[in-house]
Amino acid sequence: MAQRTTEIIVGLFMIAGFAALLVLALQVSGLSLKPAGDTYTVYADFNDAGNLAPRGKVSMAGVTIGRIRDITLNPETFQARVAIDIDAAYSSIPADSSAVIRTSGLLGDQYIDISVGAGTDSLSAGDDFYETQSAMNLERMITNFATGR
């Protein structure tokens, strides 16, 4: 076979390989080429963060509006302090909204659902959620029920 044809075919093979890697990156692992976009950070203190994990979903009315950045222990109150990055597009969340930890499906991942408040002020960067509701712990619920508390 002519050297040139071989070169072209090998070139196509290399392109196919890198294209496949690109498919794995974009389509399979959901890597996004566009920058993450502007976000602002708010905080929520939970008595029990359950199985929340960084990069977890934060949603409002079922629509994802942000991601969990990290989860630390607040050394003063001994509560879990969750830093949440919210898309700058959703900048007018009422300040008296509450953050609730919910589970998707029966056994799915836990995520934070924001229940909209009625106030006129909105949350700004660095604010804390006024009210939070911790993860539902089935075991604790059964214990409470059994001991009648």
Place this chain on the structure above:
Amino acid sequence: MMESIARLGRNGLTAIGSLGRSGTFLWRVLVGVPNPRVGTPLLIRQLYSVGVLSLVIVVVSGLFIGMVLGLQGYTILSDFGSEQAIGQMVALTLVRELGPVVTALLFAGRAGSALTAEIGLMKATEQLSSMEMMGVDPLRRVVAPRFWAGFISLPLLAVIFSVVGIWGGMLVGVEWLGVFEGAFWSNMQSSVSFTEDVMNGVIKSVVFGFVCSWIAVFQGYDCVPTSAGISSATTKTVVYSSLAVLGLDFILTAVMFGGF
């Protein structure tokens, strides 16, 4: 009794000797970078015969393995009512394990054995020694392009294998068994991480490419220059490559995903 002990010692010495020879051989191949003007066409020819010609077997096996994964996953997952997780299962299995490992095994059988037989026959027909007589280093002219071609091709083939396999899994899961397509992709995207899963799979296939090509060219270069010698060298290439791939895969998996 004494004879068997002596044989054990002899075999041990032979094994250590060939290990040492393969080490120095590898060093000379890696160091002996040929002149790019001469070397590039040689490398491209080898990339064609090692990489491009292996594409068909890799694509076909990838497609069928993906389809089998989709089918098996569906049967198990539908018992729990979570057949949407099929995308995540197929993608993680392929990207982390089956892509690199099965491609390396196919590569050892399809391309590695051919490399060994070709170099072995060149040695048996004294083409290698005539090259030396003419002042051409056979390691640079014959061995190095083949080694590099294998080393470059295998990761590319492994990535193609994974993509085709995922597509095959989607074909069975979504088109045939009726899993919801949006859930298929979104489950996959939320659980597959690019750095943790995809890149670790690529690293695995790079390691396998190095080891398989090394074994193949060394067995050819080191074979006994007779027809029986070439046949046993070809067998050794496939056996050693397969064992090395499976053993290294366990070690790499333990390092990458075992949490050490």
